[in-house]
Amino acid sequence: MRSEPVLVTGATGYVGGRLVPLLLDSGCKVRVMGRSMAFYLVHSMTSRNKDFAEADRRAAIEPLNL
Secondary structure, eight states, X not given: OOSSOEEEETTTSHHHHHHHHHHHHTTOOEXXXXXXXXXXXXXXXXXXXXXXXXXXXXXXXXXXXX
């Protein structure tokens, strides 16, 4: 286990907001930095997606298909 804290910049953003809880759950000491409050406004609200929350969860954990 790390003894020094992990610095997460952009902790109020989409990625940082999901990374910090994972680091804390794994036992890391965490220091965070954010410029301001941030809101995630990009979503998967298309006509083919009926479960928008599930589509967002899937998009957050699956790699991009580029």
